[in-house]
Amino acid sequence: MKRRLFIGVLGNRNSGKSTTWNTLFGATVRTGRHTRTLALYGGECVEVFLVSGSPEERQLYAGDILDDQDCRIVLCSIQYIETGRRTLDYAAEGDFDIFVQWLNPGRSDAGENYDRLGLVPWLVGHGATVSMRNGKEPPRERTEQIRQFIYGWAKSRQLTFACP
Known part of the structure; x- marks a missing residue:
């Protein structure tokens, strides 16, 4: 049983990644330095750490953002570009269960995209749970x-607790 959970939202630029996090939290959220509380169900909450702007868009390595972070649940935007694999490598090499939601098509995409980077078979081969959702x-x-x-x-x- 893995000790940590990595939730990734994968998509092209302007696909709806930030909108996904904002909707999940019910407010505009950005990457912070600290964990935040996420409301779940029945008055239960959990602590999570959010990387809203993808490491790729910020030209950072995910490990540089997350290495000092010990939160058990990490939420992370991942841009669908070749360097996005580095973020996924970080999660696969760590002690993470991985769930990736691919926004395909994304909000600004003309239509559904072929997995030209081969990320879906790579993710499945690394034991990840993958979901494809329409970002439109x-x-x-x-x-x-x-x-x-x-x-x-x-x-x-x-890991759940009564919401404050």
Whole structure:
């Protein structure tokens, strides 16, 4: 059983990654230096660390952002470009269970995209759970899928607590 959970939202630029996090938290959120509380269900919450602007867009290595972070649940935007694999490598090499939601098509994409980078088979080969969601649709259902995954993972590890 893995000790940590990595939730990635993967997509092209302007695909809806930040909108996904904003909807999940019910407010505009940005990467911080500290963990934040995420409301789940029935008055239960969990602590998470958010990397809203993808490391790729910020021209940073995910490890430089996350190496000093010991939060058990990491939420991270990942841009669908070749260097996005470095972020996924970081998660695969760490003690993370991995769930990636690929926004395909993304909000600004002309249509669905072929996985030209081969990330889906790579993720599956590394034991990740992968979901493809339409970034053109309202974000409620895709954020609910993420919330349910986090809840099941955190609850089974007794990481949930009563919301403040």
